[in-house]
Amino acid sequence: MDLISILIVVAKVAFVLIVVLHFGALMTWAERKQAALIQDRIGPNRINILGVKALGLIQIMADGLKMIMKEDFIPAGAHRLYHTLAPAIAMFPALVALAVVPFGPSFDVAGRHIELQVANLDVGILFVLAVSSLGVYGIALAGWASNNKYSLLGTVRATAQMISYEIPMGLAIIGIVMTYGTLEMNKIVELQGEYFRLGGLPILPKWGIFYQPLGFVLLFTALIAETKRTPFDLPEGESELVAGFNVEYSGMKWGMFFLGEFASIVVVSALVATLYFGGWQIPYVNLMALPALPRVLLGVATFFGKVIVLCWLQLLVRWTLPRFRYDQLMHLGWKRLMPLAIANLPLTAAWIWMLGGMKS
Amino acid sequence: MNPYVPVLISFAAAVLLIGVFLFFCHAFGPKAPSPIKSDPFECGNPPSGPAHDRFAVRFYIVAMLFLLFDIEVVFLYPWAILFRELGGLGIMEMGFFLTLLVGGLAYVWWRGALEWE
Numbered sequence: 382m383d384l385i386s387i388l389i390v391v392a393k394v395a396f397v398l399i400v401v402l403h404f405g406a407l408m409t410w411a412e413r414k415q416a417a418l419i420q421d422r423i424g425p426n427r428i429n430i431l432g433v434k435a436l437g438l439i440q441i442m443a444d445g446l447k448m449i450m451k452e453d454f455i456p457a458g459a460h461r462l463y464h465t466l467a468p469a470i471a472m473f474p475a476l477v478a479l480a481v482v483p484f485g486p487s488f489d490v491a492g493r494h495i496e497l498q499v500a501n502l503d504v505g506i507l508f509v510l511a512v513s514s515l516g517v518y519g520i521a522l523a524g525w526a527s528n529n530k531y532s533l534l535g536t537v538r539a540t541a542q543m544i545s546y547e548i549p550m551g552l553a554i555i556g557i558v559m560t561y562g563t564l565e566m567n568k569i570v571e572l573q574g575e576y577f578r579l580g581g582l583p584i585l586p587k588w589g590i591f592y593q594p595l596g597f598v599l600l601f602t603a604l605i606a607e608t609k610r611t612p613f614d615l616p617e618g619e620s621e622l623v624a625g626f627n628v629e630y631s632g633m634k635w636g637m638f639f640l641g642e643f644a645s646i647v648v649v650s651a652l653v654a655t656l657y658f659g660g661w662q663i664p665y666v667n668l669m670a671l672p673a674l675p676r677v678l679l680g681v682a683t684f685f686g687k688v689i690v691l692c693w694l695q696l697l698v699r700w701t702l703p704r705f706r707y708d709q710l711m712h713l714g715w716k717r718l719m720p721l722a723i724a725n726l727p728l729t730a731a732w733i734w735m736l737g738g739m740k741s
Numbered sequence: 742m743n744p745y746v747p748v749l750i751s752f753a754a755a756v757l758l759i760g761v762f763l764f765f766c767h768a769f770g771p772k773a774p775s776p777i778k779s780d781p782f783e784c785g786n787p788p789s790g791p792a793h794d795r796f797a798v799r800f801y802i803v804a805m806l807f808l809l810f811d812i813e814v815v816f817l818y819p820w821a822i823l824f825r826e827l828g829g830l831g832i833m834e835m836g837f838f839l840t841l842l843v844g845g846l847a848y849v850w851w852r853g854a855l856e857w858e
Binding site for chain 1: 742744745746747748750751752754755756758759762763765766767769770771772773774776778779780781782783792793794796800803804806807810811814815817818821822824825832835836839842843846850855856857858
C-alpha cells in the first residue's frame with residue numbers, strides 16, 4: 382500500500398464524484414429541455430454570460446448560485462440537528478454507490494495494473510443495495526424533523542413506497558446473480574463480453590437483457606420508484622402535499638435533495654447499464670485486444686454513452702406517464718411486481734438448466 | 742491493498758463534499774428570521790393542531806411486511822451465487838423456500854393487508 386496506489390484511488394474517487402455531480406447538474410437542464418420539447422415549449426434560454434447562452438446551459442450555474450445565496454432556514458419547531466442531517470443523508474448514497482461500478486476496461490501502465498473501478502469488492506451488488514437503501518433514512522428524517530404536516534405525510538408515503546419497491550428490486554437482481562454466478566461487478570461485465578453462438582457464429586452478446594428481459598423491466602420499474610420520480614412521485618405530489626418531505630427546506634439544503642435525486646438517476650442508469658447492457662463492452666469488438674489508450678477511451682465512452690441513453694429513457698418516462706394514485710402504486714408494487722419477480726427465479730433456473738450450465 | 746480502503750476513501754470524499762455544501766448553506770445568504778416565517782407552512786393558513794399527527798396504520802403493516810420479505814430475499818443471494826454447484830438438490834430446497842415465501846405473500850394478500858382503499 383504505497384503512496385502512488387493511494388493517489389490512484391483518490392484520483393478515481395474524484396473522477397467518479399465529478400462525473401456524478403456534473404451528470405446530476407446536467408440532468409436538471411436535460412429534464413427541462415426534454416419537458417419543453419414534449420410540451421411544445423422552448424425551455425430555459427434567457428440566462429446568458431455576455432450574450433453566450435449555450436442552449437440554456439448557463440441556467441445550471443444561475444440555479445446553483447441562487448440556491449447558495451438563499452436564506453438557510455430552519456423552522457421554529459424543527460429538530461435543528463436532524464433537519465440539517467437529513468439532506469446530507471439523502472445525498473450520500475448517490476455519491477458513493479458508484480464506487481463498485483466499473484466504468485472502463487483495465488489497463489497496464491508503468492508496471493501497474495489499473496482497474497477503472499474505485500473498489501473491486503467481491504460483494505459489489507450487495508454494496509450497491511446496502512448503500513442505496515440508506516436514502517430512506519434521509520427522507521424519513523427530513524419529514525420527521527420539519528415539524529410540518531405535509532412533510533410528515535410525504536415522508537410516510539415516501540418511506541412506504543421505497544421499502545415496498547426494494548423487495549422486487551432485490552428479487553430482480555437475483556436473476557442476474559444466478560445467470561453470472563457472481564456478485565462482482567467486474568466479473569459480470571467481463572462475462573457479458575461473450576456471445577450466444579449459432580454454428581460457431583456470434584449471434585448476440587451475452588448481455589443481461591437477453592438473459593433477463595423480465596428482470597430488466599422489473600428492476601427498471603423498481604429503480605424509478607426508488608428515485609421517487611413520476612409516475613411514482615407521490616411523496617412530492619405538488620397538488621396535494623405542496624412538495625412533500627422538503628416543504629420546510631430552502632436554499633442549498635433543498636438543492637441537496639434534488640441534486641441527490643438527479644445523481645441517483647445517473648446511478649440507476651450506470652447500474653442498469655452494467656448489469657443488463659454489458660457495461661463498457663462494445664458488441665463484436667474485443668476491446669481487450671486493443672492497445673491501452675484507445676481501449677480505455679472507447680470503453681469509457683461506450684459506458685457513458687449507455688448511461689446517457691438510459692438517463693434519457695428515464696426522462697421520457699417521467700414526462701410521458703401521469704402520476705399513480707397511492708393504492709395503484711402499492712397494488713403495482715406488491716401484487717404485480719413482487720409475484721412476477723418471484724416467478725422470474727424458477728424461470729431463470731429452468732433457462733440455465735436448458736442451456737446446460739448446471740453441475741448435476 | 743484491502744478493497745475496502747478505496748470504499749472508505751470514497752465515503753470520506755462524499756462526507757467532505759456534503760460538508761462543503763452544508764457550509765455554503767450556512768455561510769452565504771441572508772439571515773432574517775421572523776415569527777410568521779417560522780410557523781409550519783400550511784398554504785398561508787394559521788397552522789392547526791400539532792404537526793406530528795396520527796397517520797394510517799397501514800403504513801406500519803407495510804413496514805412489517807417489508808422486514809419479513811426483505812430478509813427472505815437476502816437469504817436467496819448466497820444460493821443464487823452457488824446455485825450451479827448445488828445442482829438439483831439446491832433447486833429443490835430453494836423451491837421449498839420459495840413456496841413458503843409465495844405462501845406468505847398469498848396469506849397477507851388474502852387477509853387484505855395489501856388493500857388500499
